[in-house]
Structures are given as structure tokens and as C-alpha cells.
Amino acid sequence: MNLKRTFGTILTVLGIIGLIYTADSIIQHSAHGSTLLVVGIIGLLFFFSGISLIKTTADEVK
Numbered sequence: 001m002n003l004k005r006t007f008g009t010i011l012t013v014l015g016i017i018g019l020i021y022t023a024d025s026i027i028q029h030s031a032h033g034s035t036l037l038v039v040g041i042i043g044l045l046f047f048f049s050g051i052s053l054i055k056t057t058a059d060e061v062k
Contacts, residue, residue, distance in 0.1 A: 014046045
């Protein structure tokens with residue numbers, strides 16, 4: 001399996017976890033606004049960079 005694709009998958013999963021944490025904290029009112037902002041932005045960054053890495057990595061057959 002391609003290392004870039006694996007790293008993209010890991011980034012995507014971490015981004016999803018960050019976004020779920022942010023959404024849960026907003027609903028539960030359990031975190032401060034600055035924490036939600038930072039975790040939400042990092043989650044979005046990880047998610048979209050992981051998706052982009054998966055999409056742009058070509059499958060190479062040796």
C-alpha cells in the first residue's frame with residue numbers, strides 16, 4: 001500500500017475525530033470558544049489535507 005495514501009487516510013480520520021469533538025462540545029456546551037475554534041480549524045485542516053492527499057496520489061503498479 002502506498003505510504004502517502006496511508007498518511008492521507010490517517011489525516012482524514014484525525015480530522016473527522018476533531019470535527020466530531022468540536023460538534024459534540026458545541027452541543028454539550030462543555031468547552032470554551034477558543035478551544036472549539038482551534039480544534040475545529042485543525043480538524044478541518046487535517047480532513048481536507050487528508051482528502052486531497054488521497055485524491056492526488058496516483059496508484060503505481062510495479
